[in-house]
Amino acid sequence: MPEQTFLDIRHIEAGYGRSQVLFDVNIGIPWRGGVAVLGRNGAGKTTLMKTIVGELASSKGELFLDGRDITRRRTEERVRSGIGYVPQEHSVFARLSVRDNLAVGSLFNVDPAAVDRILTIFPKLGQRLDQPAGTLSGGERKMLAIGRAMLGDPKLLLLDEPTEGVWVGVIEEITERLIELAKQIAVVIVEQHLDLALRVADYAYVLDRGRVALQGAAGEVRSDPELLRYLAP
């Protein structure tokens, strides 16, 4: 586990009704840097993100954020405590314009300087401010979702498959922004693109059927002979 843990996930179990998905998950997220969560489809990555943000209640275990027990805190409070979340699906309001999506991200107190910073990071959005988000390309939509989450000024950003459905030409742009971001705050990235994930992340956890099967520094995990077995469909 990395030193100086900001989010401490201890013995977490969670699932849907009677079907348990996560089993005794222990993960440490440091104050800064990228942490990758890897694993094949259905391994429980999205379930873990939802449990961290409080969209899904854990049935066992504890979550500590900066030493405070947030296990029973509501999503809203967790977000206010510094957790930003870019969900895998439905990450933008399709009918709202780019501008209004960003307004939602800043909880309507739109600080023009903060929005300008987002537009500097993702200039493509600047050309689309009055366009409904539903008409954006996959990549622009992800940029908008990331930008919106950043407007909440998170200390920890959870990104669930930020390049899914994104044209390869734009993936590099998003990756570079995430690498920059991970120098300033904690970034948790769930990714199918192994190389991309391990460029953003310093540390990686691999989930297999809801359990942490492998963990270590990004370079070690990449060269672990077991890795491909855990990622194979």
Ligand SMILES: Nc1ncnc2c1ncn2[C@@H]1O[C@H](COP(=O)(O)OP(=O)(O)O)[C@@H](O)[C@H]1O
């Ligand atoms: N809303 C849900 N209700 C019931 N089962 C679900 C739900 N969402 C996910 N699951 C199941 O939980 C398991 C883990 O899913 P998920 O966390 O989405 O995996 P991943 O993100 O790693 O692909 C899968 O078996 C999936 O079918």
Ligand SMILES: [Mg+2]
């Ligand atoms: Mg998922």
